[in-house]
Amino acid sequence: MPWRSDPRPYHVWVSEIMLQQTQVATVLPYYRRWMESFPTVADLAAADESELMRHWEGLGYYRRVRSMHAAAKQIMSEHGGEFPLQYDQVLALPGVGRYTAGAVLSIAAGAKLPVLEGNTQRVYSRWIALRVPPTDRAANKLLWDVAARMLPRSGSGQFNQAAMELGALVCLPKNPKCDQCPVHHHCRAAELGLQAEIPGKIKRIAYEDRTEFALILSREARGATQYLARPLPDGGRWAGLWDFPRCTEAATESVDAAAGWLSQQLGTEVAAGVRLQTLRHAVTKFRISLHVHQAALSNAGVAADRTAPAPWQWVSLDQIRTLPLSVTGRKIAEFLAADDQSFLPLS
């Protein structure tokens, strides 16, 4: 892992934020690109948010990148641009919780601090044959305690990484490779033959099927086709990313309802047109069928000369493609780009 070769606090911090709820293999290309563009805390602090989001596009949990940006500014103003090495100060950085603070300081500074995340939760649950789900309040406290008592006199960073890697490669959620485990003789669950039952089931939020619509509005301006788009508002899904017109707040029953929603947004009547494509995707608890429709402003001649009401904007496809988009937004943009090339004469 690239952050292991030069484990400066900044490197480890960036890697740990990227690794939150994200597998190592997914993170690797993102980490490399990030370090090429933002090699220091100062570079990160000075960067445009949109540029950061563009680097994060596809990784998910976009609040992580905005928190990191804020944290970098905090490091510049409160710590003279030097990543803090005091636990309380690290924990005070936005987006840094107990896990990340412990990981950064143990790995980058040799601090004797425990970590507890998906892997070590499972490893230590089996280690002590913990029967209750690790997310249970008392169980979670106990596991943190085990993680702390496990730590060697020195080399906590290496130990923590080894414990996580044991979970990722050997002590698997299903069919753990106990025969290959270097410590299975000390494992209480293995001794009792309870590897399959531990850790206990974690309650999951039920999936919800949902239909949504994206409405593609275009106009000709300055010899190029422009599309209506907007940055998504703070606090919700994909905050800070750009999107084609789409109601992300609630399910939409029909394309006409979607057009009605957009009409309200714009203060101009919108008519839905033909379906261009349908994308299936899952986001948090929703499994979404996203129908992408052509749409038009009912009084296109008037509206075409006006600027769209904020936050909506008319943007050329080339511009859109430089902006940070959700994965579905990116798919729609690529679809339109291909469509643009093959059917240019039609519109």
Add this chain to the structure above:
DNA sequence: AAGACGGGGAG
């Protein structure tokens, strides 16, 4: 204590 927040890897 529970829910929101993304997207993909792996079986």
Add this chain to the structure above:
DNA sequence: CTCCCAGTCTT
């Protein structure tokens, strides 16, 4: 399909 991922923050 389902489960899970080097979690954090807000109700």
